[in-house]
Amino acid sequence: MSGQHAFAAALLDPRKMCPPGLISANGADPQSRFAVYRNNVLSSLINAMADNYPVVAQLVGEEFFRGMAGVYAQSAPPRSPVMSDYGDDFAGFIEQFEPAACVPYLADVARLERLRVQAWHAADAEPMAAERIVEALSSPTLTRHLKIGLHPSLRLLQSPFAVVAIWAAHQQKPPVVFEPHAAQNALVLRNDLEVEVFAISHGAHEFITSLQQGLSLTAAIEAASDLDLEPTLASLIRHQAITHLLPEQVTQ
Amino acid sequence: MSNLPFLATDTRLPPRAGLGLKAEHFQEVLQTQPNLGFFEVHAENYMVAGGPFHHYLGRIREQYPLSLHGVGLSIGGEGPLDVAHLRRLAALIERYQPQSFSEHLAWSSHGPVFLNDLLPLAYDQASLDRVCEHVDQVQSSLKCRLLLENPATYLAFETSTLDEPHFIGEVIRRTGCGLLLDVNNVYVSCVNHNRDPLAYLDALPLQATGEIHLAGFAEDADSLGERLLIDDHGAPIDNEVWQLYLKVLEQTGPVATLIERDNNIPEWEVLLAEARQADLLLNAAGART
Numbered sequence: 001m002s003g004q005h006a007f008a009a010a011l012l013d014p015r016k017m018c019p020p021g022l023i024s025a026n027g028a029d030p031q032s033r034f035a036v037y038r039n040n041v042l043s044s045l046i047n048a049m050a051d052n053y054p055v056v057a058q059l060v061g062e063e064f065f066r067g068m069a070g071v072y073a074q075s076a077p078p079r080s081p082v083m084s085d086y087g088d089d090f091a092g093f094i095e096q097f098e099p100a101a102c103v104p105y106l107a108d109v110a111r112l113e114r115l116r117v118q119a120w121h122a123a124d125a126e127p128m129a130a131e132r133i134v135e136a137l138s139s140p141t142l143t144r145h146l147k148i149g150l151h152p153s154l155r156l157l158q159s160p161f162a163v164v165a166i167w168a169a170h171q172q173k174p175p176v177v178f179e180p181h182a183a184q185n186a187l188v189l190r191n192d193l194e195v196e197v198f199a200i201s202h203g204a205h206e207f208i209t210s211l212q213q214g215l216s217l218t219a220a221i222e223a224a225s226d227l228d229l230e231p232t233l234a235s236l237i238r239h240q241a242i243t244h245l246l247p248e249q250v251t252q
Numbered sequence: 253m254s255n256l257p258f259l260a261t262d263t264r265l266p267p268r269a270g271l272g273l274k275a276e277h278f279q280e281v282l283q284t285q286p287n288l289g290f291f292e293v294h295a296e297n298y299m300v301a302g303g304p305f306h307h308y309l310g311r312i313r314e315q316y317p318l319s320l321h322g323v324g325l326s327i328g329g330e331g332p333l334d335v336a337h338l339r340r341l342a343a344l345i346e347r348y349q350p351q352s353f354s355e356h357l358a359w360s361s362h363g364p365v366f367l368n369d370l371l372p373l374a375y376d377q378a379s380l381d382r383v384c385e386h387v388d389q390v391q392s393s394l395k396c397r398l399l400l401e402n403p404a405t406y407l408a409f410e411t412s413t414l415d416e417p418h419f420i421g422e423v424i425r426r427t428g429c430g431l432l433l434d435v436n437n438v439y440v441s442c443v444n445h446n447r448d449p450l451a452y453l454d455a456l457p458l459q460a461t462g463e464i465h466l467a468g469f470a471e472d473a474d475s476l477g478e479r480l481l482i483d484d485h486g487a488p489i490d491n492e493v494w495q496l497y498l499k500v501l502e503q504t505g506p507v508a509t510l511i512e513r514d515n516n517i518p519e520w521e522v523l524l525a526e527a528r529q530a531d532l533l534l535n536a537a538g539a540r541t
Contacts, residue, residue, distance in 0.1 A: 004330045011369075024408065026474070028478060056414060081334070121303045124301075186304055
């Protein structure tokens, strides 16, 4: 077993003694100095999680959050030096983390916060001018097989909890009261440089999901139950979520 | 490998003070255009597809020289370098044309796991050969000269046969890379390992210094209750570190100097004041040479 292998294993497992062969010039117990590295690694990973999951941390309190994130970090250390991706599967971990079971909506709030980070760093794309979209959509000959291209940052989340309301309540200081037990669908996207989060209807969720899957406008409308089409399109336009329309002749 | 160009067609960072660029300062920098020699960014933070990080860095780069500082390449690692990570670095260098690229004499990855810390390595012949191979690989794939940063360490290895400054000197001699001299790390390591910081500096090839880092440390105690300094970048620069910096400048002349602050980040004005302090010392060093 290599030196760094033992070093790395002991960093992530506090039950392990520090590896042999370590010394300190003043004769101090190497364990006390190894502890600096162990603490650096764990606290840096917990801090990275705290940066990415601020509402989850508020919901359970800082002490609980740091404990939970620490267990996560030890069981699932990063696999890449690109730390913005770290913690992608934290929501799944939370679902299995029994001490958090009394906060049933915690995992979905984590999912929403992860989508916000993804939207924040997603690829850039120019939104299409509102007038051009309206013009194209008003032409009945073109509209039938039109495909709507959505911004790369756009993300959707379906939850049995009021995930948007819970998140929004924690954007106030101090957080305001919220009612968690009502199903909500979230739409997350980056509009210019700001990440936006808002609730959408079930029908709008189905419709936008179909558009993301590449269905034509007509097919997406047919696939959605109970869709209020005009306000949904107006909202997508207002939030600069539409980047292009296909077929090409209308995007010139 | 000894005649590699610096980045951006052989330009270098200006011999001025610079600051680390944090997301919370993006707008302030663009609005106030502070009088600074350069900005430094952690490369890994910009390995994202789009969004505000690239938006602001692109604009700030139009107005300031840039130092690209990697924290995840694991040059001191026992395993091979991550070529996907090298490709990401190459893309950033292509996009932003920084005046300098630097990394650490440390390891941070093992197998598939990234440990998000700068970990110490044994200084022996095998690790020297491996580090030199890695530095050669970095320099040839990024087509630029690397500045290698001396580490802050809390432990040493029984198997080490070279002391740290000689190890670094040998890497620089064999690969033609430059030195990123972190004066705080010199002080922290010397206190932690009962070494004389001036003797440590004397043993380094200071003429290879392409950039200097200054930062603050935290104080802890080891099992004997003795002073153990932690390189946490979370405090103002200590007076002892400023004193060492002066000694360094006597030998190097003015060199681009970064004020590093990654934790307990104070008001922007406080950071600017530390940068002005460094600029004063750099000016004085320039007047002497």
